[in-house]
Amino acid sequence: MLSRYVLDKLENLSYKITPQRKAILQVLEENQGDHLSAEQIFLSVKKRMPNVGIATVYRTLDALANLGVLHKTSFDEGLFRYEFCEDDRHHHHHLVCVTCGNITEIEEDLLYQLERKVEDQGFKVIDHSLVIYGICQGCQ
Amino acid sequence: MLSRYVLDKLENLSYKITPQRKAILQVLEENQGDHLSAEQIFLSVKKRMPNVGIATVYRTLDALANLGVLHKTSFDEGLFRYEFCEDDRHHHHHLVCVTCGNITEIEEDLLYQLERKVEDQGFKVIDHSLVIYGICQGCQ
DNA sequence: TGAAACAATGATAATGGTTATCATTATCGC
DNA sequence: GCGATAATGATAACCATTATCATTGTTTCA
Numbered sequence: 175m176l177s178r179y180v181l182d183k184l185e186n187l188s189y190k191i192t193p194q195r196k197a198i199l200q201v202l203e204e205n206q207g208d209h210l211s212a213e214q215i216f217l218s219v220k221k222r223m224p225n226v227g228i229a230t231v232y233r234t235l236d237a238l239a240n241l242g243v244l245h246k247t248s249f250d251e252g253l254f255r256y257e258f259c260e261d262d263r264h265h266h267h268h269l270v271c272v273t274c275g276n277i278t279e280i281e282e283d284l285l286y287q288l289e290r291k292v293e294d295q296g297f298k299v300i301d302h303s304l305v306i307y308g309i310c311q312g313c314q
Numbered sequence: 315m316l317s318r319y320v321l322d323k324l325e326n327l328s329y330k331i332t333p334q335r336k337a338i339l340q341v342l343e344e345n346q347g348d349h350l351s352a353e354q355i356f357l358s359v360k361k362r363m364p365n366v367g368i369a370t371v372y373r374t375l376d377a378l379a380n381l382g383v384l385h386k387t388s389f390d391e392g393l394f395r396y397e398f399c400e401d402d403r404h405h406h407h408h409l410v411c412v413t414c415g416n417i418t419e420i421e422e423d424l425l426y427q428l429e430r431k432v433e434d435q436g437f438k439v440i441d442h443s444l445v446i447y448g449i450c451q452g453c454q
Numbered sequence: 455t456g457a458a459a460c461a462a463t464g465a466t467a468a469t470g471g472t473t474a475t476c477a478t479t480a481t482c483g484c
Numbered sequence: 485g486c487g488a489t490a491a492t493g494a495t496a497a498c499c500a501t502t503a504t505c506a507t508t509g510t511t512t513c514a
Contacts, residue, residue, distance in 0.1 A: 280431070307439075308438045
C-alpha cells in the first residue's frame with residue numbers, strides 16, 4: 175500500500191501520478207531495508223507491468239531521489255543502489271560483507287563527535303555516507 | 315622520487331617494473347592527498363610519456379589498488395578516484411563540498427566506538443569508507 | 455465528458471567509464 | 485644475448501546510464 179506521504183509529496187510538486195511511478199514506488203516500499211540496483215528494480219517492476227521501459231525506471235529513480243523519497247548511493251561497485259526512505263536525512267550506516275556481498279544497516283549514528291570536529295574546521299556538514307566493510311556472521 | 319617501499323613491494327610480488335608503472339606511480343606520489351580520476355592520471359602520465367595507453371593506466375591502477383599501494387574509491391559520481399597510500403589500511407575520511415566538488419581529508423578517525431558496536435553484533439570489521447558532504451569554508 | 459496542454463513514456467541511439475582481446479613489445483632471469 | 489612470459493597499445497566490447505524524439509496519457513478546465 176503506497177505511502178500517502180509520498181504521493182502527496184509528488185502531487186504537491188506537480189509530478190503526475192503515473193502507473194509506472196506507482197509500480198516503482200511499490201517495489202521500493204516492498205523492499206524497504208534492501209538496496210536494490212536499477213536493474214533489480216526494473217525487473218521487479220516488469221513483473222507487474224511488462225511494458226515499462228528501463229529509461230523510465232532510471233528517470234523515476236532520479237526524480238524520487240531528488241525529492242528525498244529515496245536514497246541513491248553506491249558501494250564502489252560501479253553502479254548505484256536505491257533505498258526507500260521517508261526522511262530527508264539518511265540516518266543509518268551500511269555494513270557490506272566482502273565475502274558474500276550482503277548489505278545490511280546499523281542504526282547507531284555516533285558520528286556527532288566527528289562531525290563537530292569537522293565543523294570546528296569550518297566545514298558545514300550536510301550529510302554523510304559511511305560504509306563499513308568486513309565479514310558478516312554467516313561468512314565467518 | 316619513487317618510494318623504495320612501493321618498488322620493493324612490486325618486485326617481491328613478481329610484477330615487472332615498467333616505465334609506464336613508474337610514471338603512474340610518480341604522478342600519484344606527486345599528487346598525494348589528491349583524489350584523481352583515471353582520466354586525470356592518464357592525462358598527467360601522457361605528458362611525460364605520450365604513447366601510454368588508457369587501458370594500461372586502468373590495469374596498473376587496479377593492480378596497485380590490489381597491492382594496497384593505492385586506495386580506489388568513488389564519491390557517488392559514477393567513476394572511481396585513486397589516492398596514494400603506503401599503509402594497508404586507510405585511516406582518513408573525506409570531506410566533499412557539494413558546491414564546488416572539492417575533496418579534502420580529515421585525519422581524525424573516531425569510528426572506534428561505532429566499530430565496537432558493529433563487532434558486538436557479530437560483524438568482523440575490516441575497513442570503512444566515510445564521506446562527509448557539506449559546504450567548505452570557501453563556498454560559505 | 456471531452457479537449458488541450460504538456461508531462462511522461464518507450465524505444466533506442468548515444469555517452470562515458472571501464473574491461474577484454476590480440477598482436478606486438480619489452481622486462482628479467484639465466 | 486636469448487627465451488619465457490608479463491605487459492603494452494589499440495581498439496572493440498561491455499555495462500550502466502542518459503539523451504533524443506515520436507507517441508501516449510494525466511490532469512485541468514470548461
